[in-house]
Amino acid sequence: MKVSLDDLPDIATGATFLGTGGGGDPYIGRLLAMNAIKEFGAPELIEPDDLDDDALVFTIAMLGAPTVLGEKAACGDDIDLAVEKLAQRLGRQPDALVGIEIGGINSLLPVMAAARLGLPLVNADGMGRAFPEIQMVTFNVYGISCTPLSVTDDHLTSLVVDTKDAKSAEDLVRVAAMQLGLSVILSSYPMSGADLKRTAVKGTLTMALEIGRAITQGRNDGRPVEALIDYLRTTTYYNECKQLFDGKVTDIKRETTQGFNVGACQLVSLSDPCDVMEISFQNEHLVARLNGKTKCIVPDLICLVDRETAEPVPVDGLKYGQRLKVIATSAAPIMRTPESLAVFGPHAFGLDEAFVPLEQIE
Amino acid sequence: MKVSLDDLPDIATGATFLGTGGGGDPYIGRLLAMNAIKEFGAPELIEPDDLDDDALVFTIAMLGAPTVLGEKAACGDDIDLAVEKLAQRLGRQPDALVGIEIGGINSLLPVMAAARLGLPLVNADGMGRAFPEIQMVTFNVYGISCTPLSVTDDHLTSLVVDTKDAKSAEDLVRVAAMQLGLSVILSSYPMSGADLKRTAVKGTLTMALEIGRAITQGRNDGRPVEALIDYLRTTTYYNECKQLFDGKVTDIKRETTQGFNVGACQLVSLSDPCDVMEISFQNEHLVARLNGKTKCIVPDLICLVDRETAEPVPVDGLKYGQRLKVIATSAAPIMRTPESLAVFGPHAFGLDEAFVPLEQIE
Numbered sequence: 001m002k003v004s005l006d007d008l009p010d011i012a013t014g015a016t017f018l019g020t021g022g023g024g025d026p027y028i029g030r031l032l033a034m035n036a037i038k039e040f041g042a043p044e045l046i047e048p049d050d051l052d053d054d055a056l057v058f059t060i061a062m063l064g065a066p067t068v069l070g071e072k073a074a075c076g077d078d079i080d081l082a083v084e085k086l087a088q089r090l091g092r093q094p095d096a097l098v099g100i101e102i103g104g105i106n107s108l109l110p111v112m113a114a115a116r117l118g119l120p121l122v123n124a125d126g127m128g129r130a131f132p133e134i135q136m137v138t139f140n141v142y143g144i145s146c147t148p149l150s151v152t153d154d155h156l157t158s159l160v161v162d163t164k165d166a167k168s169a170e171d172l173v174r175v176a177a178m179q180l181g182l183s184v185i186l187s188s189y190p191m192s193g194a195d196l197k198r199t200a201v202k203g204t205l206t207m208a209l210e211i212g213r214a215i216t217q218g219r220n221d222g223r224p225v226e227a228l229i230d231y232l233r234t235t236t237y238y239n240e241c242k243q244l245f246d247g248k249v250t251d252i253k254r255e256t257t258q259g260f261n262v263g264a265c266q267l268v269s270l271s272d273p274c275d276v277m278e279i280s281f282q283n284e285h286l287v288a289r290l291n292g293k294t295k296c297i298v299p300d301l302i303c304l305v306d307r308e309t310a311e312p313v314p315v316d317g318l319k320y321g322q323r324l325k326v327i328a329t330s331a332a333p334i335m336r337t338p339e340s341l342a343v344f345g346p347h348a349f350g351l352d353e354a355f356v357p358l359e360q361i362e
Numbered sequence: 363m364k365v366s367l368d369d370l371p372d373i374a375t376g377a378t379f380l381g382t383g384g385g386g387d388p389y390i391g392r393l394l395a396m397n398a399i400k401e402f403g404a405p406e407l408i409e410p411d412d413l414d415d416d417a418l419v420f421t422i423a424m425l426g427a428p429t430v431l432g433e434k435a436a437c438g439d440d441i442d443l444a445v446e447k448l449a450q451r452l453g454r455q456p457d458a459l460v461g462i463e464i465g466g467i468n469s470l471l472p473v474m475a476a477a478r479l480g481l482p483l484v485n486a487d488g489m490g491r492a493f494p495e496i497q498m499v500t501f502n503v504y505g506i507s508c509t510p511l512s513v514t515d516d517h518l519t520s521l522v523v524d525t526k527d528a529k530s531a532e533d534l535v536r537v538a539a540m541q542l543g544l545s546v547i548l549s550s551y552p553m554s555g556a557d558l559k560r561t562a563v564k565g566t567l568t569m570a571l572e573i574g575r576a577i578t579q580g581r582n583d584g585r586p587v588e589a590l591i592d593y594l595r596t597t598t599y600y601n602e603c604k605q606l607f608d609g610k611v612t613d614i615k616r617e618t619t620q621g622f623n624v625g626a627c628q629l630v631s632l633s634d635p636c637d638v639m640e641i642s643f644q645n646e647h648l649v650a651r652l653n654g655k656t657k658c659i660v661p662d663l664i665c666l667v668d669r670e671t672a673e674p675v676p677v678d679g680l681k682y683g684q685r686l687k688v689i690a691t692s693a694a695p696i697m698r699t700p701e702s703l704a705v706f707g708p709h710a711f712g713l714d715e716a717f718v719p720l721e722q723i724e
Contacts, residue, residue, distance in 0.1 A: 159521050168517070
């Protein structure tokens, strides 16, 4: 299967949903991927099982603050350079690329990269959603080294980095990214086909596409939010799915600090003004609390959508007075294991409560 | 000529003098070099003219805040790794090493590196003194690219960096060094023998040695400060030489900020308590003012020495009540050209006055 121009709007919509508030603006990713497909042709989308066990796969992503990514996007040469530098370091060209996250701009940046470089793109990622830090991916949880990795910027600055663990890489790349303007290209987690099959969250690019299609089709039928939830319930990962809230944005606190967008959004119920939902975020939504009681917590997904059109609204798009529905879904099972929760469960974000699966919360 | 164990104390003393207050504690460098020479043998010291024009030379240095370098010194493997990573990036092993600065710990760190790696060390550097930033070297002034460069730490973290100019490299390496604990190994400015001959400040390692010897001999003769000044007047670079002040430390302001030690030291004259000298520093001394009037300014050298023993006192060693003499000397002619002053003259340090050569100041 090829990723076609016609697919890009739906992938972008689905990726905004799976971005759970973060991951950068997929509209930018859509423009970047569109231009790349027009110039270089549509890239081949392959399944993890199509990879030889000894194939070499690189992740490719943008890293930075979503607010900045929208203003300072990839130029293309920076993507080529990131892959070239990592290949040079390893003495071997990659056989395929894969996304590090499916949420947000990093769903479509790999489409752009695969198109430019004429490489197949693997229908998978390392999160099944978006997360703010490099170590918060299944590849790391299940033993694949984050480094060597390469970082490039639009001035064609490059860094090739080796560290002892993924968190050290995150800390180092983050300060470098801040110095370089908080929008860089990152190629990391070079891995074999066998390792990818063992550790990836599979099928997520087509799932993003199908989420977008469900919303589009639902709009034609006058029931977009319902169509979205109906589709999610048919998926293997996002099948536990609830509408948590239907309300109006009454307060937003947002700041760009330490290289992240952090803050919280408050909504008041449309039916009962005493019901208040607060959603905290670090780039992505972390926890949704109804009148102080946790209703969904990371790594399960918390997504805000327009109550009329089901258009997913990222943190950057939140505005006072918006009427939104809060949708929560389960994360992929591989993301809910004790090993995974140690890396991107609530404690990893400084939250002082244990993970409880969405379906077990009243 | 070999750099012998017996030379190390005098080189350390001379390098502290040429460090003009900064450059890190050469006592640490002396211990590091001593251990390396004991384990690997004494390195060969060669003159720039001994290099083939197409030889490949790397600089090797520690980078960070002097206060931290003393607590977190090079482990050795980090030095080997820095050279290995840069050689790997270039696809070629270096034929020799050279210091980036002769002041402070970076006079002796290259001795350690050359001993460990069995490479000759070039009797030269890129400053003839010490400076706080990577771009502040003659190699950069006269057109040699700072990158590719490598940075390593004691956890064997490594970065290989390419940037468009030396200031961008400085900015990026500085934040990386801060993240890595403000004490890293840097191998940079890979250059040909021909380029080194064209751009280096030559003969500075043996000059540091001779400065140390002059002080030692002067102590035996009961006139160390005079012996120091007598020797400096015979050199090709430091021949303009004045004792600016003889006084007592009455105030020190010092902070570690943005990866540097910045502040100022105030001395009151021993003969006339109305005469006050203030010396500002950013790692190294920048300007010495007597009752507000500039007496010596960067890149000329301002050095504080104990008034009885002529022991050079770096910024980290300044204490209230110390009795010190302030010695100023000319910088090497290659450091006083308009091109050089644009990179490390007063304006480069935020000082709002032009460079005036020491010998032209009343």
